[in-house]
Amino acid sequence: MKKKLVILSGAGISQESGIRTFRDMGGLWEEYDVSEVATPEAWSRNPELVMRFYNDRRKQLYESEPNAGHRGLVDLEKDFEVQIITQNIDDLHEMAGSSSVLHLHGELKKARSSVDESLIYDMDGWELKFGQLCAKGSQLRPHIVWFGEAVPAMDEAIPIVQNADILLVIGTSLNVYPAAGLLNYTSKETPIFVIDPERPSVSHREVEYIQEKAGKGVQILKEKLIEFI
Numbered sequence: 001m002k003k004k005l006v007i008l009s010g011a012g013i014s015q016e017s018g019i020r021t022f023r024d025m026g027g028l029w030e031e032y033d034v035s036e037v038a039t040p041e042a043w044s045r046n047p048e049l050v051m052r053f054y055n056d057r058r059k060q061l062y063e064s065e066p067n068a069g070h071r072g073l074v075d076l077e078k079d080f081e082v083q084i085i086t087q088n089i090d091d092l093h094e095m096a097g098s099s100s101v102l103h104l105h106g107e108l109k110k111a112r113s114s115v116d117e118s119l120i121y122d123m124d125g126w127e128l129k130f131g132q133l134c135a136k137g138s139q140l141r142p143h144i145v146w147f148g149e150a151v152p153a154m155d156e157a158i159p160i161v162q163n164a165d166i167l168l169v170i171g172t173s174l175n176v177y178p179a180a181g182l183l184n185y186t187s188k189e190t191p192i193f194v195i196d197p198e199r200p201s202v203s204h205r206e207v208e209y210i211q212e213k214a215g216k217g218v219q220i221l222k223e224k225l226i227e228f229i
Contacts, residue, residue: 003228005080006164007073008182010087010172012196013214016067017092019060038146043114047139051128054142058108059126066096069170069214072222074098079229080166085157087172087179089144102160104153104179110143117152154178161185166228168221170195171214174202191228193221 011019036042037053074097076082084093084101089108093101113119113134120143121134132140145151161167161182167190174180183202186192192207194200195217199209208224210217 002079002081003165004163005076005082005166005168006161007082007084007168007170008172009084009093009170012171013069014088014090014092015171016069016213016215017064019064019090034147039148040146043141051130054108054144055127061090061108062126064092066092067215069218070096072215072218076222083160085160085182087176102153102157104145104151104157106144111140112143114138114141151178157182158185164190166190167192168195169193170217172200174200193224195221
């Protein structure tokens with residue numbers, strides 16, 4: 001039986017695909033403060049700006065492709081039961097071919113009702129427009145978990161992490177909660193690997209660091225995982 005390899009991925013894995021990260025931009029996304037574009041209050045105050053911001057990000061995503069890091073994680077499915085839990089709103093894991101991906105913070109290529117969060121729609125193209133309505137007649141909004149909103153996918157993510165035989169953290173600073181708190185649900189016996197050139201701190205557990213970018217880091221990881229096959 002294959003061992004369960006659970007992967008917690010963040011913005012760093014998509015950086016090599018040209019997706020700019022929040023951390024790299026000094027706390028700004030496309031020169032916008034997070035409070036202007038990624039909160040419920042921003043949507044209420046200036047929905048045009050929020051809509052334009054996410055349309056621009058979505059357009060960029062349609063011009064991006066998975067990189068060696070994404071593809072390397074797909075290769076691991078040959079020897080492990082791989083479950084990806086991602087903080088990313090892009091679909092580069094799926095584009096690369098990963099078969100099991102849970103999005104904690106929503107998905108950029110989907111829209112949802114602004115009055116009923118259970119009404120979620122696949123988008124056709126990069127542009128979400130005013131006047132596009134859900135089945136209940138309300139304006140569609142980006143299907144994104146904004147700062148200050150609950151993260152309902154955590155309920156699904158926690159048992160996945162609890163059952164992990166191996167945990168890989170890749171491309172995340174581990175500063176965003178509640179996602180960063182998922183490490184607390186691993187058993188003490190679960191080996192943890194961290195791929196990130198900046199070596200994010202994991203103070204409560206012994207971990208093995210691979211201080212490389214995603215593409216090279218995943219290749220190094222493959223060699224280290226041979227003993228677990």
